[in-house]
Amino acid sequence: MSTKTKILELKNINKRFGTVQALKDVNFELTKGEIHGLLGENGAGKSTLMNILYGLYNKDQGQIILREKVIEINSPLDSIKNGIAMIHQSATLVSEFTAVENLVLGMQRSKLNLNFKEEKKEILKLQEEFGLKFPLDIKVKNLSAGLKKKIEIVRAIYRNSSILILDEPTTALIEEEFKQLLSSLKKMVSDGLTIIFITHKIKEVLQACDRATVLTDGIIQGTLNTKNANKEDLVNLMFKDQKIDINASAIPLIELPKTNKTKEPVLSIEELTTKSNKKDKINLVDLNMEIYGGEIFGIAGISGNGQKELAEVIIKPDNIVKGKIKLKDKVLNGLSTVEIFDLRVFYIPEDRKRESILGQGDIKDNILLGHQRESRFQKSNILRWDKVKEAAKETIDHYQVKTPDENKEIEKLSGGNIQRVVIGRALLNDLDLLVTHSPTAGLDISSVKFIFEKIIELRSKKTAILYLNEDLDELIEISDRIGVIYEGRLVEIYTREQFNKHKIGSKMIGG
């Protein structure tokens, strides 16, 4: 950063949603050729601010100054015209198109020739230059989240953007992919691009960014030069006016206390091989594992290597071609989900919005889901809503769900509060086995800590916990053992003493 030209300035941005002041007098500066971290917890206003810059929201007040000129941005079209590109958490690509078709979309040189020879050459050159490899001629729907992210980044470059906003780009990526991406981003920056990097992970800011701005509750807390800053400085900024004990929430969040495991395994999987007729599903192959009561068994792996299939086959074992799943002495093969839940098993799926909740249902509806056939909630198929209401109220109390009452539509709650309801539902009954997939994804530190505590409490009650997660740091923190899954096979199991991030990481990518 030899030349420090200001490329973008946001001045006194204000935004209000109903009664909530989402952004308050936000000032933000961007220097040409930097990677600028925008750090804050969930709901701090990071995405709101960037959505205003990108034209998805309209600001109530304030100015956007680009290259010393005040500009008006009313829609993404305006921002694109001004060379601002935004890459959202989930990919915005046409899934039926190939990478090339996606890149060229709206910019094709000829309306008749759909070979895209020229374009391909250009794209290959960009790939070469920045080290972002992805297949050009495969439909995007068949590609992994990591590859999609790369395609979107190259698309931004291809369209001559000068400012690139990355919204939590690492959500779907593993460590190795992130490192790769980082080196590509650094190359782009030295080539003149400026990047805003939205994240809630302090570590990523220190690794990736030149400067970082901290945002909490819609207010800018300050901007730091990350070269001479450390974690403490950022944590101090993030929790400036909160009473949270910084040391307690600094990594690691929790201590894993010593407990005794049960003598016999609760869940045992023997030689499990599955076959799915759905194309996008991975088949599990000769999978062996045992989980004991009072043990947290972590499953590490790159997203899409069979984690979801493993979780689902335990609660719905209907596509097994070989092998057995046993809960204590009972074989689960062929049972229905309801029957398995009756055996004191419950499941927390990965995708909160899509798989876990009834968005427009209220908290009562959501508490009942998966329990609706239990005798405590129904008598000869007539629901006992009074009991459901009771359970919902208890959950709200016990899990400190922030909501006016149990009749609130669940999708109106924040992610952390939704997850508290989901966990409350899972722990409504005493469990022998909990299968949970990334329960902390996208949550802020205090919610993550809360969830960890609940899971450890469960562990002390001798429940077996299968903990699937793509975030290796988190697994290392909370697991008693970690199994690495790769292309549907469990390739290695490590005990806590053997945990080594590098070793596990290389196993995850097939090393």
Added chain:
Amino acid sequence: MTKSTEDIKQKRTLWQKIIDQLKPYLLALFIAFFISGIIIGLLGYNIFNAYQTMLFTTFYSRRGFIETLIKFIPLTFATYAFAVPFKIKFFNIGGLGQMLFGATMTAIVGIALAKYNLSSLILIFVLILVALFAGAFLALIAGALKAYYNINPIISTIMLNFIALYFVNFIATTAPWKEPFSGHPMTKKIPEAAILPKLFNQIHFGIIIVIISIFVIYFLMNKTVLGYEIKATGLNPTASSVYGIKMKNTLMVTFMLGGAMAGLGGGIEVMGVHLRLIEGFALTSGAQYGIFGVLTALLCQGNLLGVPVSAFFISILLVGADAMQRTLQVPVEVVFLTQAIIVLLIVIFRE
């Protein structure tokens, strides 16, 4: 704040809520009547008279009111046929076919049982079951096609409508069912014992059945495990499936429930109004109940408690439309036009 003022405040917010809910409807009604008013005016009729007839014929005379109730009965059933599967976000356009099939089977079984001289109570009970199952069966075909072969129910139910339509024609024109000396295709009369009794010599017993059905549907959908599973499936099929609700079963049962309602509506028409199966019986004022069910259900956005309200409102308009044509020679189509505009506007305003 004292308790009483708080009470008042709460009451006021409740009123506010109700008014907020009703706003799009009232606005839609107003604009729709305004537009059709222009059309009536352009056609050269007296707008004020036309509206008066359209909206108040029901309330002017006892006859008008009974007439409205008689239309209200099948229309409510046809509306449930759409509104119940709409809970899981599927369109059952087959209300018409299910209604026809329910009626046809009721007539067939009724005629077949004539020789056994069953008591009225038993015969009516049996025929109600027949009507329910017939409608459910036709809807089940569409549900199963969706569940097992992923065939869009819009397509399958429309196709099944044609099958049911021609099945009516077949039965009404073929021995031993057909009425030999009739000019119009129709079956023989069902036995005397199968005819629904009249309340106060005016309105047939179907009105009681429809009221019971309203309660049953409400109870089923709100207080039972099945109802909860249907609701959950509608809200989020993926999550419901993850948590053990059997998609295929729920889908088929929901369609059957809707179909059963339509079938019952058809059966009651046969047992209470026509006393036989008449080709084209499911028509009123030139429109089909089955198709009107879709419109009526959309009017209340598939809200099950709104179904009778919206069905009653449309019945008022239908009766008014007939009277308007009789007395003022204004074509009934004007009313259909108004109804279409209302629904369209409500959909727009609610977005």
